[in-house]
Amino acid sequence: MATPNPDTQRNVNRTVIKTLVVLAGMFAFAFALVPLYDVFCQVTGLNGKTSAKAQSLVSGDVDSSRTVTMQFITRSSAGLPWRLETQTRQVRVHPGQSTEVHFSFTNLGKEVDVARAVPSVTPSEAALHLRKLACFCFQNQRLRPGEKMEAPLVFQLDKQLPEDIRTVTLVYTLYPQEMEVSSSG
Amino acid sequence: MASLPPKHPVQQGTADAAGGADAHHHPPKGLLRWVLTTNHKEIGTLYLLFSLLMFLIGGVFALVIRAELFQPGLQLVQPEFFNQMTTMHGLIMVFGAVMPAFVGLANWMVPLQIGAPDMALPRLNNFSFWLLPVAFTLLLSTLFMPGGAPNFGWTFYAPLSTTYAPPSTTFFILSLHIAGISSILGAINIIATILNLRAPGMRMMDMTLFVWTWLITAFLLIAVMPVLAGVVTMMLMDINFGTSFFNAGGGGDPVMFQHLFWFFGHPEVYIMILPAFGIVSVIIPTFARKPLFGYASMVYATASIAILSFMVWAHHMFVVGLPLVAELFFMYSTMLIAVPTGVKVFNWVATLFRGSISYEPAMLFAIAFVILFTIGGFSGLMLAISPADFQYHDTYFVVAHFHYVLVPGAIFSIMAAVYYWLPKWTGHYPHLRLSQWHFWLSVIGVNLTFFPMHFSGLAGMPRRIPDYSLQFADFNMVSSIGAFMFGLSQLLFVVIVFMCARGGEKAPAKTWDGAVDLEWTVPSPAPLHTFETPPQYRPAEADH
Numbered sequence: 090m091a092t093p094n095p096d097t098q099r100n101v102n103r104t105v106i107k108t109l110v111v112l113a114g115m116f117a118f119a120f121a122l123v124p125l126y127d128v129f130c131q132v133t134g135l136n137g138k139t140s141a142k143a144q145s146l147v148s149g150d151v152d153s154s155r156t157v158t159m160q161f162i163t164r165s166s167a168g169l170p171w172r173l174e175t176q177t178r179q180v181r182v183h184p185g186q187s188t189e190v191h192f193s194f195t196n197l198g199k200e201v202d203v204a205r206a207v208p209s210v211t212p213s214e215a216a217l218h219l220r221k222l223a224c225f226c227f228q229n230q231r232l233r234p235g236e237k238m239e240a241p242l243v244f245q246l247d248k249q250l251p252e253d254i255r256t257v258t259l260v261y262t263l264y265p266q267e268m269e270v271s272s273s274g
Numbered sequence: 275m276a277s278l279p280p281k282h283p284v285q286q287g288t289a290d291a292a293g294g295a296d297a298h299h300h301p302p303k304g305l306l307r308w309v310l311t312t313n314h315k316e317i318g319t320l321y322l323l324f325s326l327l328m329f330l331i332g333g334v335f336a337l338v339i340r341a342e343l344f345q346p347g348l349q350l351v352q353p354e355f356f357n358q359m360t361t362m363h364g365l366i367m368v369f370g371a372v373m374p375a376f377v378g379l380a381n382w383m384v385p386l387q388i389g390a391p392d393m394a395l396p397r398l399n400n401f402s403f404w405l406l407p408v409a410f411t412l413l414l415s416t417l418f419m420p421g422g423a424p425n426f427g428w429t430f431y432a433p434l435s436t437t438y439a440p441p442s443t444t445f446f447i448l449s450l451h452i453a454g455i456s457s458i459l460g461a462i463n464i465i466a467t468i469l470n471l472r473a474p475g476m477r478m479m480d481m482t483l484f485v486w487t488w489l490i491t492a493f494l495l496i497a498v499m500p501v502l503a504g505v506v507t508m509m510l511m512d513i514n515f516g517t518s519f520f521n522a523g524g525g526g527d528p529v530m531f532q533h534l535f536w537f538f539g540h541p542e543v544y545i546m547i548l549p550a551f552g553i554v555s556v557i558i559p560t561f562a563r564k565p566l567f568g569y570a571s572m573v574y575a576t577a578s579i580a581i582l583s584f585m586v587w588a589h590h591m592f593v594v595g596l597p598l599v600a601e602l603f604f605m606y607s608t609m610l611i612a613v614p615t616g617v618k619v620f621n622w623v624a625t626l627f628r629g630s631i632s633y634e635p636a637m638l639f640a641i642a643f644v645i646l647f648t649i650g651g652f653s654g655l656m657l658a659i660s661p662a663d664f665q666y667h668d669t670y671f672v673v674a675h676f677h678y679v680l681v682p683g684a685i686f687s688i689m690a691a692v693y694y695w696l697p698k699w700t701g702h703y704p705h706l707r708l709s710q711w712h713f714w715l716s717v718i719g720v721n722l723t724f725f726p727m728h729f730s731g732l733a734g735m736p737r738r739i740p741d742y743s744l745q746f747a748d749f750n751m752v753s754s755i756g757a758f759m760f761g762l763s764q765l766l767f768v769v770i771v772f773m774c775a776r777g778g779e780k781a782p783a784k785t786w787d788g789a790v791d792l793e794w795t796v797p798s799p800a801p802l803h804t805f806e807t808p809p810q811y812r813p814a815e816a817d818h
């Protein structure tokens with residue numbers, strides 16, 4: 090440009106600064122979306138995640154007028170030579186009633202490994218109403234080669250479960266976890 | 275790339291439109307001149323040539339795909355390589371061909387249409403262009419890396435692109451970062467230019483629609499490119515630093531990837547179409563010899579499309595298990611976008627109505643745009659019906675939809691723009707007969723390629739799969755023949771452009787008799803420096 094008018098130049102600089110501010114804001118916003126997403130999902134239960142901590146039993150009467158089918162699906166993820174199984178494919182429960190189901194972990198590999206079973210609930214609207222009093226999914230499991238372990242899940246569907254939900258599916262997927270170095274042996 | 279067309283060889287002294295051509299220091303000679311240039315016209319040319327090269331490379335990848343799909347069964351390539359081809363084709367076309375072409379057109383034409391001597395930040399302009407060859411050399415080099423190029427689709431959904439990705443993914447992330455920075459810098463430059471360098475007397479509502487749509491597009495870029503940068507950064511951290519943004523095993527959520535990606539991705543598709551709207555809104559009035567019908571409504575429609583585009587992203591995610599209210603919200607908001615889009619189509623048709631139309635190549639492409647883009651809009655509406663999308667999603671119907679809006683949409687508008695402005699750039703009319711051949715071969719090729727995909731998609735053929743069941747064989751054979759026809763006819767386009775750079779019928783300053791905008795007041799070819807002293811803009815002039 091031959092003759093940069095100082096006035097124009099100042100305006101240009103001002104525009105550039107403004108756009109840079111928006112830019113930085115949007116970049117931060119992208120990262121802020123992650124916790125916002127988590128909070129949103131926790132409040133609404135929309136991503137089918139259940140609480141990561143043990144919850145207490147809501148006592149009170151069992152609503153025996155309704156029966157809900159609770160289904161269990163287990164799977165291991167690629168690259169982890171473990172098996173997760175349950176004898177109980179499904180149970181029929183009344184909202185309010187607490188039930189215990191047993192799962193078994195087997196390490197079919199040749200090495201000590203750590204893994205965690207991550208739960209997911211379908212339909213996602215049911216996630217908020219599935220209360221776990223005890224669950225192996227709250228912590229990592231550590232198994233030696235060939236070792237087998239039984240672990241219980243104690244759960245309750247609370248009575249606020251929407252009427253139209255007749256079947257709730259709980260999926261556990263085994264994921265390999267980083268081994269803590271200190272506890273190797 | 276070494277033999278660039280002879281750019282209107284340094285004519286500064288002689289043909290200065292606006293006087294005041296004081297001593298410009300002589301630009302360096304040869305290749306270095308192109309590396310160091312800060313001139314908006316030369317940078318525009320660089321962008322356009324780069325985009326043409328990427329268009330050809332991405333086209334070759336597409337032809338590999340179509341050759342494999344010519345018949346059912348696996349013939350030519352391994353499925354792994356097929357996946358790399360679909361991925362690279364999409365990435366190259368979106369980020370390497372369509373976006374840089376529009377930026378190139380903006381570089382050339384925005385200053386000329388608003389009467390500015392150059393872009394507001396010429397040196398930044400040079401930098402943002404030269405980032406692109408770096409980004410795409412890096413991206414293309416992943417094809418030769420162990421484990422191959424990215425193979426997870428242009429939408430790079432996690433965990434395919436994180437846990438299960440090839441090692442080259444880190445380079446893919448880097449190249450996307452660089453290309454993103456280039457777009458952002460380009461957008462800043464365009465905003466600064468349009469807001470501050472308009473000729474005295476030119477108000478915002480006097481600007482051409484090309485300038486308007488680019489201004490709005492630049493804001494979209496500023497808003498969503500940082501989100502893309504954020505997403506790929508999270509991927510980088512998941513891959514290399516053990517975070518779990520998208521890894522369910524560590525408490526993350528792969529579905530969140532899709533939300534973040536499409537929050538960028540849907541505005542991105544409008545980034546690829548709004549400048550096209552602008553181009554067509556400039557070309558149609560010229561060759562219909564009537565002012566654009568509903569100028570103000572065009573501006574407002576563009577702005578509302580841009581705003582609405584932030585509220586529809588989950589229409590790409592109808593099948594991830596959204597709750598009913600979300601399905602409904604995104605279904606209706608998506609359908610709402612069709613309203614301002616419909617306003618635009620209506621205005622183009624109304625401009626044509628009772629015009630005295632002539633069918634120059636630019637106009638042929640613009641009219642084909644209006645018709646064929648509308649077909650893409652209609653298939654979009656079908657996809658927006660969320661219960662129906664459960665059937666259509668991830669089938670060739672979606673492929674048909676977005677290729678109709680992108681190829682005879684965005685790409686045709688770029689072709690139209692090139693035919694419209696080539697005389698201004700080179701001083702010559704493009705060869706008429708050859709241009710017409712190029713047009714007809716392209717329209718026929720495009721429709722042969724993509725129309726049958728509607729049917730194979732509705733019948734259930736999944737996208738991104740190298741093989742298919744026998745019932746789809748005929749549709750696919752037609753698609754493949756069309757694709758080769760379309761692809762080869764683009765070589766004709768290359769010939770036409772280079773012939774036009776070398777010679778041809780001389781074009782006057784006002785190349786088209788119906789043209790009214792400011793760029794037609796400078797000589798053809800436009801001298802390297804124009805509007806050194808800003809022209810006084812008189813709106814009446816522009817309105818006939």
Ligand code: HEM
Nearest residue numbers: 543546547589590612651654655657658667668672676679
């Ligand atoms: C009337 C306007 C439009 C509507 C209602 C619409 C609607 C949709 C819907 C619902 C989908 C998701 C389909 C699925 O994956 O199941 C989709 C996909 C897509 N649309 Fe559109 N669309 C419109 C215009 C456009 C425009 C103008 C462009 C770009 C220039 C575009 C580009 C795309 C692309 C690239 C995809 C596919 C992305 C992918 O999965 O790879 N659309 N559209």
Ligand SMILES: [Cu+2]
Nearest residue numbers: 540543589590
């Ligand atoms: Cu979209």
